[in-house]
Amino acid sequence: MTVYQASHIKRSRSTKAEIEERRQALFDIVAEMKPMTVRQVFYQATVRGIVEKSEAGYAKVQTDLVHMRRTGEMPYYWLADNTRWQRKPRSYDSIEEALNDTARLYRKALWHDVxxxxxxxxxxxxxxxxxxxxxxxxxxxxxxxxxxxxxxxxxxxxxxxxxxxxxxxxxxxxxxxxxxxxxxxxxxxxxxxxxxxxxxxxxxxxxxxxxxxxxxxxxxxxxxxxxxxxxxxxxxxxxxxxxxxxxxxxxxxxxxxxxPQDQLEILKIAEEEERKQLKIFAGKRT
Incomplete structure (x- = not known):
């Protein structure tokens, strides 16, 4: 029976150039598909052969994405994380501010007649x-x-x-x-x-x-x-x-x-006109 000795060769760490190349590839993925979760980035990286499909590969992606965000190389909002959030009521400094915010967020009931x-x-x-x-x-x-x-x-x-x-x-x-x-x-x-x-x-x-x-x-x-x-x-x-x-x-x-797409277009036009009216009303109060 052949007995194989344990290998003394240790897997080498990634070089600085390899890390930079990997981070650039991850940046390109997120830039194209944002917003994404970290796990989505990992899966896209595995199918492109950027990292191995393992916990070690996931750790590389996670570490690289943290680094790129902290150094300003990647905007934070490109990655989505809805597992942590804060409850706080919306408040305003004035009626005018509230009206302007209402105008900005105003939406018509899209499904009312569907x-x-x-x-x-x-x-x-x-x-x-x-x-x-x-x-x-x-x-x-x-x-x-x-x-x-x-x-x-x-x-x-x-x-x-x-x-x-x-x-x-x-x-x-x-x-x-x-x-x-x-x-x-x-x-x-x-x-x-x-x-x-x-x-x-x-x-x-x-x-x-x-x-x-x-x-x-x-x-x-x-x-x-x-x-x-x-x-x-x-x-x-x-x-x-x-x-x-x-x-x-x-x-x-x-x-x-x-x-119906024609109804959607009509509603968008009506919504924009009504949003303008709200802005005008807010302006009259200043």
Whole structure:
């Protein structure tokens, strides 16, 4: 039997030039796809061969992104983090300031005359900052379930949709793994139970097996410890593996299925005119 001795060769550290090259590559990824989460940057870096798909690779990305933000090489707002936030009421120094702020944020009710109601449900809080620019633009509620949604959260949502007299379209985005898929199924089941009068159409739009194949998404072994893993399959994929632009496109396409584009343009014009009127009114008070 051949006995192999332990190797005395230690893996060399990255050179300064290699680190700079890696950081430039990470910068290019974020510049193209912002806003992103750190984990999304890591997945995009692995598919491009910039770092290895391991905890060590993730640590490199995390360290590099911290360095680039602290040195001013990368704007902080390019990376989204909605897991930490502050509660504080909005306050103003004057009525004029309040009116100007109202004018800036004024939005017309985009869905008032649309024969549909739409919600986007997202499994991961950290990704809410990635898709919120789209849901905000189209005045669509973004519901962050954090995996299995609590009964209180589901009850609150069901109360809002139970009395609607239009079809309710709910689009869910979550991990492709036993728990992620089952969490979406439980949301659908519970909402239909708690809002029996609502006409609910529930659709999982990410992650799907077709997307895994089409986009060649990075996979990981399905956790054997998951009690639902028995008939699921050998591979799982995190929602973070989908490129941010593709994630936003999925959300926008789902919303646009129900929103007439000609009406959207008319509303934008009306909204801008009414915003101008608010600004004029604010100016008259100064």
């Amino acid at each position: 024969d549909a109601y739409c919600e986007i449900w997202l499994e991961k809080d950290a990704l809410s900052g990635v898709v919120y620019p789209i849901t905000s633009l189209y005045d669509v509620p973004l519901m962050v379930s954090r995996g299995y949604a609590s009964l209180s959260f589901l009850h609150s949502s069901a109360e809002c949709i139970n009395d609607l007299d239009v079809p309710v379209f709910i689009y869910h985005l979550g991990d492709f793994d036993p728990s992620g898929v089952n969490a979406g199924e439980k949301i659908e089941e519970t909402l239909k139970e708690l809002a029996p009068e609502a006409d609910i159409v529930f659709e999982r739009i990410a992650v799907t097996p077709e997307q895994i194949e089409t986009w060649n998404l990075p996979t990981r072994p399905t956790k054997a410890s998951d009690t639902r893993a028995k008939n699921f399959g050998a591979i799982s994929v995190e929602l973070d593996a989908i490129a941010p632009d593709d994630l936003r496109d999925l959300v926008e396409s789902a919303i646009n299925e129900h929103l």
